[in-house]
Amino acid sequence: MRPSAKTEDKEYLNARLTFCGGVDSVTGANFLLEADGKKILVDCGLTQGTKLADDINWAPFQYDPKAIDILFVTHAHVDHLGRIPKLIAEGFRGQIFSTPPTRALASPMLEDTMNILVKNKGFRLDEIYTPENIKIAHGLWRGFDYHEKIQITDRLEASFKNAGHILGSAMVEFTVGPAASGGVNKKILFTGDLGNSPSPLLPDTEMVTDADYLIMESVYGDRNHESRNERRHYLEAVIEDNYKRKGALIIPTFSLERSQELLFEINNLVENNRIPVMPIFLDSPLAIRLTEIFKQYKEYFNQNAREVLSRDKYLFNFPGLHSTLHSEESRLINEVPNPKVVIAGSGMSSGGRIVHHERHYLPDPNNTLLLTGYQSVGTPGRLIAEGVKTVRILGEYVNVRAHVVKISGYSGHKDSDGLLDFVANMQDRVKKVFAVMGEPKSSMFLVQKIRDHLGIEAYAPEQGDAVILF
Numbered sequence: 001m002r003p004s005a006k007t008e009d010k011e012y013l014n015a016r017l018t019f020c021g022g023v024d025s026v027t028g029a030n031f032l033l034e035a036d037g038k039k040i041l042v043d044c045g046l047t048q049g050t051k052l053a054d055d056i057n058w059a060p061f062q063y064d065p066k067a068i069d070i071l072f073v074t075h076a077h078v079d080h081l082g083r084i085p086k087l088i089a090e091g092f093r094g095q096i097f098s099t100p101p102t103r104a105l106a107s108p109m110l111e112d113t114m115n116i117l118v119k120n121k122g123f124r125l126d127e128i129y130t131p132e133n134i135k136i137a138h139g140l141w142r143g144f145d146y147h148e149k150i151q152i153t154d155r156l157e158a159s160f161k162n163a164g165h166i167l168g169s170a171m172v173e174f175t176v177g178p179a180a181s182g183g184v185n186k187k188i189l190f191t192g193d194l195g196n197s198p199s200p201l202l203p204d205t206e207m208v209t210d211a212d213y214l215i216m217e218s219v220y221g222d223r224n225h226e227s228r229n230e231r232r233h234y235l236e237a238v239i240e241d242n243y244k245r246k247g248a249l250i251i252p253t254f255s256l257e258r259s260q261e262l263l264f265e266i267n268n269l270v271e272n273n274r275i276p277v278m279p280i281f282l283d284s285p286l287a288i289r290l291t292e293i294f295k296q297y298k299e300y301f302n303q304n305a306r307e308v309l310s311r312d313k314y315l316f317n318f319p320g321l322h323s324t325l326h327s328e329e330s331r332l333i334n335e336v337p338n339p340k341v342v343i344a345g346s347g348m349s350s351g352g353r354i355v356h357h358e359r360h361y362l363p364d365p366n367n368t369l370l371l372t373g374y375q376s377v378g379t380p381g382r383l384i385a386e387g388v389k390t391v392r393i394l395g396e397y398v399n400v401r402a403h404v405v406k407i408s409g410y411s412g413h414k415d416s417d418g419l420l421d422f423v424a425n426m427q428d429r430v431k432k433v434f435a436v437m438g439e440p441k442s443s444m445f446l447v448q449k450i451r452d453h454l455g456i457e458a459y460a461p462e463q464g465d466a467v468i469l470f
């Protein structure tokens with residue numbers, strides 16, 4: 001006798017989801033999925049920006065790291081993988097899965113984070129964040145291409161889909177099979193961060209129509225980006241205005257993706273004679289190192305970028321560009337007469353070489369500070385974006401007299417409408433949506449919008465919440 005649909009339902013494998021991090025905050029992604037006897041983490045990121053971040057980051061995990069079987073890493077941003085050394089230090093020896101570019105980008109990202117964190121003398125970080133632990137992580141790490149099947153158990157498999165956010169960025173889809181034959185699979189999709197497609201470099205975010213449960217980012221859940229179509233035009237105008245004023249244009253930027261995207265855009269502007277040739281400095285050892293990795297993964301670029309770059313003998317290089325690896329070279333940038341452009345990290349002006357340039361150039365009204373990315377609460381970048389007249393940098397109060405310009409079109413994240421469209425594609429199937437990785441008002445706004453516009457159950461979970469999905 002065929003079991004009734006009801007009996008089949010009962011025979012489904014259970015799946016339990018715990019929100020261990022990345023709720024009420026854009027950063028610190030860390031989710032635990034338990035299904036078919038496996039304990040699986042999706043991301044293990046650092047919380048960044050707030051004063052409480054240290055306590056949050058180095059407090060005990062909500063689970064036993066030794067009991068975790070697999071860690072899936074959606075992409076190589078530190079807020080998605082920065083606590084891997086802590087996981088290793090506490091005994092995790094399972095497997096780590098990501099796409100191959102994420103695996104390649106992870107080591108320089110973790111090493112750079114180590115160099116910043118070990119200056120913090122508390123929390124025994126010099127014992128947790130060690131080169132050995134980063135090496136152990138690398139040894140446990142395996143790359144899978146987009147759509148490659150990852151068989152975890154007979155009834156549980158996973159695969160990566162292109163998120164279009166940064167090089168190698170992926171959504172992770174888990175397919176949980178029915179306990180009895182003849183039943184239907186259930187799909188759980190973790191978005192990681194979703195790209196603001198179309199991106200200059202990457203393919204668009206893949207459309208997904210068949211997820212049953214969706215755990216999605218909500219960084220810009222409550223806002224739309226202006227100017228996406230005009231972003232290159234705005235960038236051109238900012239560079240030209242600065243040139244005419246004979247100023248220094250300072251661009252704090254994330255070393256990963258945004259730097260390469262800007263180089264690609266400026267490369268286009270230079271080669272099409274849209275902007276005058278002037279010294280342009282990529283003043284970030286990490287961005288320089290990551291750009292080398294980008295050159296090895298050209299097949300992950302979108303078609304247009306591949307074509308443009310195939311005509312170009314030197315990838316991410318053009319007349320006027322200087323990559324300043326050493327700090328002596330970085331200091332000499334001050335001596336170079338204006339007009340000039342300086343691209344440096346960190347993206348939220350909370351450290352890195354950009355802070356030296358900001359201290360030097362922000363007080364002069366001929367200069368320009370260009371913000372192109374998300375600025376976390378509590379960071380100097382957020383304060384400058386909000387229009388403060390003085391900002392504390394390197395222990396000094398610095399007057400902000402330079403022009404401050406924001407181009408949101410270069411954001412690496414989907415905006416509110418983009419996120420809603422993403423969910424709308426699976427409207428016929430999805431049962432529950434969990435909005436995570438956003439500030440509370442942003443997540444709540446998106447939740448309300450999903451309920452009102454699409455009539456789908458949506459929630460903004462709280463830290464530590466656990467739910468039985470089925």
Ligand SMILES: [Zn+2]
Pocket residue numbers: 075077165193
């Ligand atoms: Zn990201």
